[in-house]
Amino acid sequence: MSRTAAAIDRATAAGRAAFIGYLPAGYPDKEQSIAAAVALAEHGADVIEIGIPYSDPVMDGPVIQQATTEVLARGFRIAEVFEIVQAVVEATDAAVLVMTYYNIIDRMGPDEFARRLAAAGGAGAITPDLIPDEAAEWIAAAEAHDLDRVFLSAPTSSPERVAMIAEASRGFVYGVSLMGVTGTRDAVSDAAVQVVEASKAAGAARVCVGLGVSSRSHVEEISRYADGVIVGTVLVAALRDGGPEAVGRTAAQLTGR
Amino acid sequence: MTAQSYREAPGPYFGDFGGRWIPESLVEALDELAETFAKAKADPDFVAEYQRLSRDYTGRPSLLTEATRFAAEAGSARIFLKREDLNHTGSHKINNALGQALIAQRLGKTRLIAETGAGQHGVATATAAALLGMECVVYMGAEDTRRQALNVARMNLLGAEVVPVEHGSQTLSDAINEALRDWVASVDTTHYVLGTVAGPHPFPEMVRWFHQVIGDEAREQILDAVGRLPEAVVACVGGGSNAIGLFHGFLDDPGVGLYGYEAGGEGLESGRHAAAITLRRSGMLHGARSFLMQDDDGQTIESHSISAGLDYPSVGPEHAHLAQAGRVTYEPVTDAEAMRAFEALCRTEGIIPAIESAHALAGAVRLSAQWGEAASDRVIVVSLSGRGDKDVGTAAKWFDLLPPDEDSQAPSTGVQA
Numbered sequence: 001m002s003r004t005a006a007a008i009d010r011a012t013a014a015g016r017a018a019f020i021g022y023l024p025a026g027y028p029d030k031e032q033s034i035a036a037a038v039a040l041a042e043h044g045a046d047v048i049e050i051g052i053p054y055s056d057p058v059m060d061g062p063v064i065q066q067a068t069t070e071v072l073a074r075g076f077r078i079a080e081v082f083e084i085v086q087a088v089v090e091a092t093d094a095a096v097l098v099m100t101y102y103n104i105i106d107r108m109g110p111d112e113f114a115r116r117l118a119a120a121g122g123a124g125a126i127t128p129d130l131i132p133d134e135a136a137e138w139i140a141a142a143e144a145h146d147l148d149r150v151f152l153s154a155p156t157s158s159p160e161r162v163a164m165i166a167e168a169s170r171g172f173v174y175g176v177s178l179m180g181v182t183g184t185r186d187a188v189s190d191a192a193v194q195v196v197e198a199s200k201a202a203g204a205a206r207v208c209v210g211l212g213v214s215s216r217s218h219v220e221e222i223s224r225y226a227d228g229v230i231v232g233t234v235l236v237a238a239l240r241d242g243g244p245e246a247v248g249r250t251a252a253q254l255t256g257r
Numbered sequence: 258m259t260a261q262s263y264r265e266a267p268g269p270y271f272g273d274f275g276g277r278w279i280p281e282s283l284v285e286a287l288d289e290l291a292e293t294f295a296k297a298k299a300d301p302d303f304v305a306e307y308q309r310l311s312r313d314y315t316g317r318p319s320l321l322t323e324a325t326r327f328a329a330e331a332g333s334a335r336i337f338l339k340r341e342d343l344n345h346t347g348s349h350k351i352n353n354a355l356g357q358a359l360i361a362q363r364l365g366k367t368r369l370i371a372e373t374g375a376g377q378h379g380v381a382t383a384t385a386a387a388l389l390g391m392e393c394v395v396y397m398g399a400e401d402t403r404r405q406a407l408n409v410a411r412m413n414l415l416g417a418e419v420v421p422v423e424h425g426s427q428t429l430s431d432a433i434n435e436a437l438r439d440w441v442a443s444v445d446t447t448h449y450v451l452g453t454v455a456g457p458h459p460f461p462e463m464v465r466w467f468h469q470v471i472g473d474e475a476r477e478q479i480l481d482a483v484g485r486l487p488e489a490v491v492a493c494v495g496g497g498s499n500a501i502g503l504f505h506g507f508l509d510d511p512g513v514g515l516y517g518y519e520a521g522g523e524g525l526e527s528g529r530h531a532a533a534i535t536l537r538r539s540g541m542l543h544g545a546r547s548f549l550m551q552d553d554d555g556q557t558i559e560s561h562s563i564s565a566g567l568d569y570p571s572v573g574p575e576h577a578h579l580a581q582a583g584r585v586t587y588e589p590v591t592d593a594e595a596m597r598a599f600e601a602l603c604r605t606e607g608i609i610p611a612i613e614s615a616h617a618l619a620g621a622v623r624l625s626a627q628w629g630e631a632a633s634d635r636v637i638v639v640s641l642s643g644r645g646d647k648d649v650g651t652a653a654k655w656f657d658l659l660p661p662d663e664d665s666q667a668p669s670t671g672v673q674a
Contacts, residue, residue, distance in 0.1 A: 055557040056430065056542060058437045059280050065424055078554040102278060103540045107555030129541075131284060134276055156285035156444070165281070179282055180442035 003123040004148045004171035007046045007095040008206050008227050017223035019255050020208055022049040022099060022232035023239065023247070024064065025081045026071045034087045036239050039248035041092035044255035047228070048088060049126060052081050052100040059101075059128040061183030063233045067240065078104060082120040089121035097148065097171070099126040102138070110141035117147060124148025124171050132168035139168060150174050153199050153207075155191035163202040172206035172228060173199045177213070183233050185212030188221050196226050219254050263508040263584055269458030272581055274574035277457040278541035279437075286444040291459040293363050298466060303359065307467075310355050314388065315345050317470065321478035321638070326605035327618075333625030334489075334635035337482065338608070339475045339503060341642045346381050348611065348643030349471060349499045354381035354450055356467035358389050361448035368392040368447040372436045374401055374429035375565030376408025377611075377643060378452030383417035385450075393417035396435045398428040401565065408647065426559050429569055433543050453496025454573030457544030461573050465501045471640070472506020479638055489624055491516040492640035493616040494587065495531065495567035497576045499642035504585060514586070517576065518620035520562030521589030531560035532589040533572045534580050540571075547574040563592040563651065564612040566643070594619040596655050599645065611643030612651065 148171030210230025373379030386393035522530030
């Protein structure tokens with residue numbers, strides 16, 4: 001059973017969209033990244049994404065790039081991710097996913113990566129540069145270890161592709177709200193609602209929307225049509241400027257709770 | 258398979274390599290690109306237009322020049338140089354930049370973006386954009402913009418905007434990441450002119466197609482010159498575009514040995530090199546699975562080479578396949594070996610090669626030495642992929658030709674009578 005889906009369904013049952021927050025593993029250091037994720041859960045996150053710092057993050061804007069570059073510069077190793085996931089799982093009720101570029105999984109070997117993630121209590125992985133066309137090995141490994149796999153659906157994805165993405169995903173489909181990379185935006189793109197509708201029409205049970213979501217009003221707007229709202233950059237900026245407590249405050253503002 | 262053709266490998270996969278390891282947001286644009294390219298290359302009007310520009314603008318066919326004095330000094334086989342250095346803008350890069358700019362027009366796109374390391378591909382793309390009246394933005398590592406300030410000025414003169422990339426190592430790899438980020442947000446209006454045979458499908462296949470002319474010409478020219486095929490065809494390999502273009506003409510001639518020379522930098526044992534094929538670690542970077550310099554965690558390792566054009570931690574997926582299949586032999590050539598060949602070609606032939614191409618020259622000398630006595634009857638075709646004007650500063654420093662810093666007057670840059 002998908003733990004991510006269960007977390008989203010609990011939010012739905014409570015009459016709201018799930019709140020999904022992203023933080024980079026090990027930023028600014030291991031202890032504070034764990035504390036920040038715990039604060040996030042205590043202030044309303046149903047699902048937490050732990051991003052794995054990577055040397056070539058093509059989907060990330062300047063704020064997240066700067067954070068993950070700093071983490072890598074201090075000698076971060078992948079083993080740390082599993083320790084962080086385990087600590088967050090033990091301290092919170094949130095479903096904990098990792099978000100990772102695929103070369104990290106490929107180097108370790110998909111099965112070994114899935115095994116270690118499952119052993120740490122992780123719920124699954126979001127893979128921003130892996131399309132279902134290339135994902136056979138990862139899907140098999142995730143299946144073998146009962147992990148969720150979240151694929152992205154874009155405003156430009158054809159109906160055939162949306163169907164393939166919905167079919168390949170477990171947990172939820174990540175609806176990309178706009179054509180671009182992570183970072184704050186002034187408004188939610190009109191494309192977001194269409195991405196959600198297309199994915200639902202293709203059979204996706206749960207669709208959550210991310211990219212550019214940066215204010216309470218964005219969260220409210222997306223909550224009207226999506227099963228969950230994904231926020232990253234504003235949380236990372238809060239962590240950078242004010243530490244784990246600021247992450248909690250920002251999460252509370254975004255969720256209105 | 259007995260009569261396996263390497264020439265017709267279409268992508269998206271080359272053996273275990275290639276594919277598309279990219280965000281979903283780019284899939285539609287890549288599909289559209291693949292379809293438009295497939296139609297274009299089957300369209301006589303497109304092919305005629307590309308050939309006309311190649312002839313009247315680039316200056317094709319490029320010459321095949323025998324390097325008699327260079328070969329004699331090296332005691333080597335007969336060496337023929339495929340003179341891509343004589344193309345407009347000074348390297349093979351213009352073949353691809355012009356071709357992709359024409360494709361972009363067919364796609365109805367008005368803006369070109371490109372990455373560049375030393376600036377050769379950036380200059381070629383800026384040139385194509387100027388010729389066809391398109392907007393052009395070139396991403397270049399901030400470190401490279403400082404090292405190659407004159408090439409930045411050159412691109413500016415051609416009407417392009419050059420954006421320094423301040424992230425990561427501030428070199429070619431980061432410039433590609435930044436160009437991909439731009440493209441994800443701008444695919445409506447923008448075509449990404451990727452400069453080498455790397456990247457997601459259809460780039461490796463398409464970029465190869467625009468460079469195949471190098472090998473097609475060279476094969477005909479060497480048959481004219483010596484009446485038979487050469488024993489060896491050699492090229493430098495960074496991303497591998499000049500090499501794939503030249504090799505392609507000979508891939509299905511089993512008697513022709515094919516040799517690719519990677520940047521060995523300060524030597525493999527130093528860790529400071531760009532010999533991704535030699536290391537044989539498979540992974541995905543910039544959209545393709547290929548060989549990749551990476552640590553045990555899968556983080557890309559920064560490459561090093563005296564030659565900015567070879568300073569890339571991966572290589573085109575078709576090269577990875579040709580290496581694994583054993584059709585092409587790849588070896589590293591160090592900075593020092595390349596600079597010896599650079600100096601020798603300048604002095605014996607009156608040709609200043611790009612330092613990239615000097616790696617191929619050094620490879621030819623090495624190959625000849627391995628042949629021993631038999632070398633004198635043999636023929637090698639070497640890709641002289643670019644001219645070395647851009648490298649004079651680097652060479653002057655390497656050979657200590659500059660006045661010492663402390664008492665140097667500003668060196669005269671004026672024209673001497």
